[in-house]
Amino acid sequence: MLSKAKMAINLWVTLLAIWLVLNASIESQVLLSGIFLATLLSVTLVHFSSAYADVRLSPRVIGHILLYLLVFTGELVRANFNVARLVFSPRLDIHPGIVEIKTRLQSRTARMLLANSITLTPGTLVVNIIGDTLFVHWIDVRSKDPAGATQAIAARFEKHLSVIYG
Amino acid sequence: MIEVIGSLVILAGSVFLFAAGLGVLRMPDSYNRIQTGTKASTLGTILVLLGIAILHPAWTGKLLLLVFFILFTNPVSSHALARASHTRHVPLSDKTVVDRLDEAEHPAGDA
Numbered sequence: 001m002l003s004k005a006k007m008a009i010n011l012w013v014t015l016l017a018i019w020l021v022l023n024a025s026i027e028s029q030v031l032l033s034g035i036f037l038a039t040l041l042s043v044t045l046v047h048f049s050s051a052y053a054d055v056r057l058s059p060r061v062i063g064h065i066l067l068y069l070l071v072f073t074g075e076l077v078r079a080n081f082n083v084a085r086l087v088f089s090p091r092l093d094i095h096p097g098i099v100e101i102k103t104r105l106q107s108r109t110a111r112m113l114l115a116n117s118i119t120l121t122p123g124t125l126v127v128n129i130i131g132d133t134l135f136v137h138w139i140d141v142r143s144k145d146p147a148g149a150t151q152a153i154a155a156r157f158e159k160h161l162s163v164i165y166g
Numbered sequence: 167m168i169e170v171i172g173s174l175v176i177l178a179g180s181v182f183l184f185a186a187g188l189g190v191l192r193m194p195d196s197y198n199r200i201q202t203g204t205k206a207s208t209l210g211t212i213l214v215l216l217g218i219a220i221l222h223p224a225w226t227g228k229l230l231l232l233v234f235f236i237l238f239t240n241p242v243s244s245h246a247l248a249r250a251s252h253t254r255h256v257p258l259s260d261k262t263v264v265d266r267l268d269e270a271e272h273p274a275g276d277a
Binding site: 018021022024076077080083084086087088092094095096097098099100115116117119120121122123125126127128130133135137139141144 | 181182185186188189192193194195197198200201202205208209210224227228230231237238240241242244245248249252258259261262263264265266267268270
């Protein structure tokens with residue numbers, strides 16, 4: 001767990017980066033108002049956010065963040081093609097169902113990212129989370145048992161998230 | 167040449183958006199409509215924004231931010247819709263093969 005000060009600094013850097021990208025300029029007025037707003041927001045909001053609390057940045061973690069983005073983009077494209085094929089096929093050849101998968105991730109942020117990633121890849125949709133069990137609506141159920149479903153849906157994301165979030 | 171590439175990327179994006187719209191019409195129940203309608207549109211939207219970025223390189227930063235926000239907000243809304251549907255017992259289609267969430271909430275005999 002990082003200290004509040006470090007979390008506030010992380011938040012400050014993120015907010016200022018977003019501000020500068022949105023303004024697309026580094027004139028002194030823009031920069032100063034950005035610094036003012038980022039300071040105000042990060043000091044106020046740091047008490048409500050634990051999004052940065054569990055990340056420990058190291059070269060290995062950064063590598064896995066990049067790998068994760070790569071894996072995620074690949075999955076996103078592949079799954080979009082799969083769903084598009086299902087939609088365009090003359091016989092609606094779907095086998096939908098809600099399966100359960102177990103996650104070994106402990107961090108809440110990591111679980112949130114895992115659920116977001118699963119939901120973003122078309123074909124799978126997280127309906128509910130109870131404890132360490134995610135209930136996933138799957139448009140084309142290929143495995144009804146938790147182990148098989150976990151392997152098919154979550155394993156690729158989990159491998160990198162478990163390194164990033166320890 | 168740049169204009170042609172950008173336009174083709176936007177066209178590819180709109181094909182996916184069309185698939186999403188068609189999916190909403192064709193799918194048998196709410197859950198599957200959420201699957202196609204809200205999520206097959208992610209790649210479509212990203213491709214359209216990418217195409218715009220190719221046509222107007224100066225906007226790239228802002229467009230990347232848009233992609234970032236879509237990637238974070240889209241799954242939250244899909245999940246909220248699906249969870250609300252299941253809580254309200256919106257029926258699943260006849261094609262459904264398994265509903266483990268229902269089994270977990272209502273163990274056998276307690277239907």
